[in-house]
Amino acid sequence: MAGMNSNAVVEQQLIAATQIIEKQLDAEIERLDNLDSEDLDAIRRERIAAMKKRQQKKQEWIANGHGDYGELYDEKDFFEATKKSENVVCHFYRDQFDRCKIVDKHLKILAKTHVETKFCKINAEKAPFLTERLKIRVLPTLCLVKNGKTKDYIVGFTDLGNTDDFTTDMMEWRIARADVIEYNGDLLCPPTSGGRGGGQRMDIQHKRTIRDGMKRNDSDSDSD
Structure with missing residues (x-):
């Protein structure tokens, strides 16, 4: 009987953890869906800047014999x-x-x-x-x-x-x-x-x- 109760507790904990993860995913999806054009432009600019920085670093490496x-x-x-x-x-x-x-x-x-x-x-x-x-x-x-x-x-x-x-x-x-x-x-x-x-x-x-x-x-x- 004790074993069954223990299994039930573990199952409830897993269900609760799954629900928390699902809520977090839903919240992230909602956040992305609600991004306006300015937010998307900001993300795009950050990515472009990161790509340019990486490319510049790569050119420096190659110039240094890499x-x-x-x-x-x-x-x-x-x-x-x-x-x-x-x-x-x-x-x-x-x-x-x-x-x-x-x-x-x-x-x-x-x-x-x-x-x-x-x-x-x-x-x-x-x-x-x-x-x-x-x-x-x-x-x-x-x-x-x-x-x-x-x-x-x-x-x-x-x-x-x-x-x-x-x-x-x-x-x-x-x-x-x-x-x-x-x-x-x-x-x-x-x-x-x-x-x-x-x-x-x-x-x-x-x-x-x-x-x-x-x-x-x-x-x-x-x-x-």
Whole structure:
């Protein structure tokens, strides 16, 4: 009997909650229906202004080298890039490493689809001071920078499914976890072959920052 009463209470609560939601929807619909031409014009102007601002920002990004996957030639270029761009993804590589070429393939694609972020790469052998300062021991390593501060690292392919055949979507998802690109998918669920956010939910801890140091175990190392 107690169970039946409990079920009845829950059912009443659900009905009440549904009614509240319906009333809120009805009120919003009524509000939209009652908008006069001045209100609609104001909304339209706001949207146009937002679109113009976004387009202007996009032009600024492109003028700053966004949209292309470019090469940085020394430490000075790296620090300059992190000063000029709010979001930076920098790939530390060596020419002889095949895995670095795999990363290049994916970052070339992402650079074109995420113009809000500067994608670049730097030869670790030409930037010894920087690689030492960032404690980079394994290549490829991606350094993810936001507002001039290192937020995260992607070291080798461990966070990308631990395979050389990971997808561009997987790389995009992993970079997005550092909040250096705009992403609409589920950050807790890595993408599957079928698309974004369809994989098993997982929790990847953020990588070490500059101060923390980094433990590396990838097969490609710049100390080879």
